[in-house]
Amino acid sequence: MEVDEPVRLPRLPRVAVCGGTHGNELSGVYLVRELLKDLREKDAEDGGPLSVLVVLSNPRATQQCRRYIDVDLNRCFSHATLNGPVPDASPYEIILSRKLNALLGPKGGQGAVDLVCDLHNTTANMGLCFIAYSDSDWICLHIFKHLQRQMPDMPMRFIHYDVSKKESYSLDSVGKHGFALEIGPQPHGVVRSTNYTAMKVGVQHVLDWVRHFNSGSVFEGGFVDVFTMVKKIDYPRDSQTHNITAAVHPHLQDRDFCLLRPEDPLFQTFSGEALTYKGSEPLYPFFINECAYYEKGVALSLARKRRVAVPPIRAQTEEDKQASFASEEEE
Amino acid sequence: MEVDEPVRLPRLPRVAVCGGTHGNELSGVYLVRELLKDLREKDAEDGGPLSVLVVLSNPRATQQCRRYIDVDLNRCFSHATLNGPVPDASPYEIILSRKLNALLGPKGGQGAVDLVCDLHNTTANMGLCFIAYSDSDWICLHIFKHLQRQMPDMPMRFIHYDVSKKESYSLDSVGKHGFALEIGPQPHGVVRSTNYTAMKVGVQHVLDWVRHFNSGSVFEGGFVDVFTMVKKIDYPRDSQTHNITAAVHPHLQDRDFCLLRPEDPLFQTFSGEALTYKGSEPLYPFFINECAYYEKGVALSLARKRRVAVPPIRAQTEEDKQASFASEEEE
Incomplete structure (x- = not known):
């Protein structure tokens, strides 16, 4: 062929x-x-x-x-x-x-x-x-x-x-x-x-x-950029009540598919403290703050991007x- | 006094x-x-x-x-x-x-x-x-x-x-x-x-x-602008199923408190037709497309604005x- x-x-x-x-x-x-x-x-x-x-x-x-x-x-x-x-x-x-x-x-x-x-x-x-x-x-x-x-x-x-x-x-x-x-x-x-x-x-x-x-x-x-899901990150939670103790950080909210780098802000606790991304690899976040995933323990998902030849x-x-x-x- | x-x-x-x-x-x-x-x-x-x-x-x-x-x-x-x-x-x-x-x-x-x-x-x-x-x-x-x-x-x-x-x-x-x-x-x-x-x-x-x-x-x-609720408008609905047949028009969506004038677009039907505001008085819309009000039969509320001396x-x-x-x- x-x-x-x-x-x-x-x-x-x-x-x-x-x-x-x-x-x-x-x-x-x-x-x-x-x-x-x-x-x-x-x-x-x-x-x-x-x-x-x-x-x-x-x-x-x-x-x-x-x-x-x-x-x-x-x-x-x-x-x-x-x-x-x-x-x-x-x-x-x-x-x-x-x-x-x-x-x-x-x-x-x-x-x-x-x-x-x-x-x-x-x-x-x-x-x-x-x-x-x-x-x-x-x-x-x-x-x-x-x-x-x-x-x-x-x-x-x-x-x-x-x-x-x-x-x-x-x-x-x-x-x-x-x-x-x-x-x-x-x-x-x-x-x-x-x-x-x-x-x-x-x-x-x-x-x-x-x-x-x-x-x-x-x-x-041609080519398509494919985002392959690598891992999911849960909200910080209270160990006793299991209630979340932070929201997605304002700098991350709504920035789906914008590269998240190590030490970028991830969450802001309800008392006002910023928590950062502790991963070692820059990855693409998506499903950031999806309503239905609170109960599934997912605050956001992270993907690796790869160009696929079609x-x-x-x-x-x-x-x-x-x-x-x-x-x-x-x- | x-x-x-x-x-x-x-x-x-x-x-x-x-x-x-x-x-x-x-x-x-x-x-x-x-x-x-x-x-x-x-x-x-x-x-x-x-x-x-x-x-x-x-x-x-x-x-x-x-x-x-x-x-x-x-x-x-x-x-x-x-x-x-x-x-x-x-x-x-x-x-x-x-x-x-x-x-x-x-x-x-x-x-x-x-x-x-x-x-x-x-x-x-x-x-x-x-x-x-x-x-x-x-x-x-x-x-x-x-x-x-x-x-x-x-x-x-x-x-x-x-x-x-x-x-x-x-x-x-x-x-x-x-x-x-x-x-x-x-x-x-x-x-x-x-x-x-x-x-x-x-x-x-x-x-x-x-x-x-x-x-x-x-x-x-001083003075406060007070928005007094005048009336509520429901979504267009199917007379038999009572399902809504239109969404809030894209030109109105998110424009809470922007004056709505007679003949301004209000809804867009699911088949694509625009429906306009048929009232005779320009009024201020709010609670536009509020989730909880679908069941209450309210697509938006309309208010008259008045300056109140405090x-x-x-x-x-x-x-x-x-x-x-x-x-x-x-x-």
Whole structure:
């Protein structure tokens, strides 16, 4: 294969767009409701070669405008959780995760949808982020490149959690490809029009890219900066009450993806003292002061940045598939 | 009485500082915890002429980081609610409001604390606000003037809800004087260091002012811009599902206290259409897109601005009280 010959990848005939996986992250909730309305209206005229499944993932949490009812749904899709025992008094989201796995999966199986795009918000100043479990899923990286080009005014990053497919725990891991599309800052339980519009435009570009890919377009290669999560830092806490004793330092607050260097200020205690970053390696902070992570013991996450070379790609044709099948036969 | 003769008002020996009335408004929660720690540490040395009662108002909601458990505590202090029947299965906050009324009140009674300062946060871009039920409570207006002078970099407004003492429903209405001290923007469930510090400094200035007042200082008169709430506007909603169908328009979002004129954009629907303000009078919007008010049917509130002349004041002396008593006797 020559250097510039596109990598040939299977088409993506079935895509799922999910919102309300966290019931108080409202951009996705209202976008999914709007898409469902559109789909109902367009069902008759526009079957098309692309099947788009639109899902409000956690209806009960959405109805109550809470992140979850019993447990965080977006931590329920690991192999172990999906295949563990289900006692009668199971948490609501454990039952729900199996229903969603039946609808969109089964995770790891041939019947799974080709791409899951799961919509989220954060209170952190993160702009638009893709969050994925692979730094070499060319589909996700090409979609990201496409959005970067189409939405040049939107700060945009690709975050990589280095977790195996089996251990990956979020809803987007159920698809053959998948990512969370995260937009912030926005308080949970609030919808801000600019974030809603950015998410709507972003999802439209995702679907446009998939249609072009499926129709046989060639996408040229390039580079993507990938932020790989290295570690998480908790708030300072009182050893007895476990209450936090400091807030994120004003110099760090809202500076997601700005390099944090050793001895930079990290926290300011409630009595007024500054605490600094004691790590030895400069790293990129993100999810700084995310509301939902107080209970998870995470004040911020830290990432290493790396430039990833993305090859040109195009969809496999019928001939490619037969050739590939024949070559497998020959082996 | 001559024009510049200070109005003489009773001293304020007992002040209450309350936080966690809404359990997910974290500036007040952490400030009250810090003040309680300070008080414990200073109890022995500093009795002083000012008694400061520090109260975490809704411990159960605070523990769960929710606004409330059953009903909004800060709507439970009207005369009717405080004096209505209490069935066995009463909402948690109904019981709690009576306990707080016993501690800080009784509302309207001689035994009530002299001043209640109740700490709140909002997701709206409101800076620091006093919210009170009177536009002629010289104590509250003088304290506000003091904070304006002491914190010149902080946007600061005085909001007036024109509701009678009897119908007033919030915790601060239990004191002889009282106001909510509201700081935003901040997502509920999040503490931002700059807001925490502003609230800490603000409360310190409130207490300093009361100490000076009690010690007999004369405070010169002046003017305060008072924003009197005129009406509330709900989000556009679907008539069947009651779901909102639009977000606050990007041109209005974060522009609290910037004059809204007839035909200015108000909302942007989820399908992209702009809706304008149909009122005939230019008014000042506030609590724009406050998270907790979605369920109350309030997208924003509108106020009329008026400049109020505040007279000079000083604390009554023993002679004043005897003179006042004697003159009442004579009548």
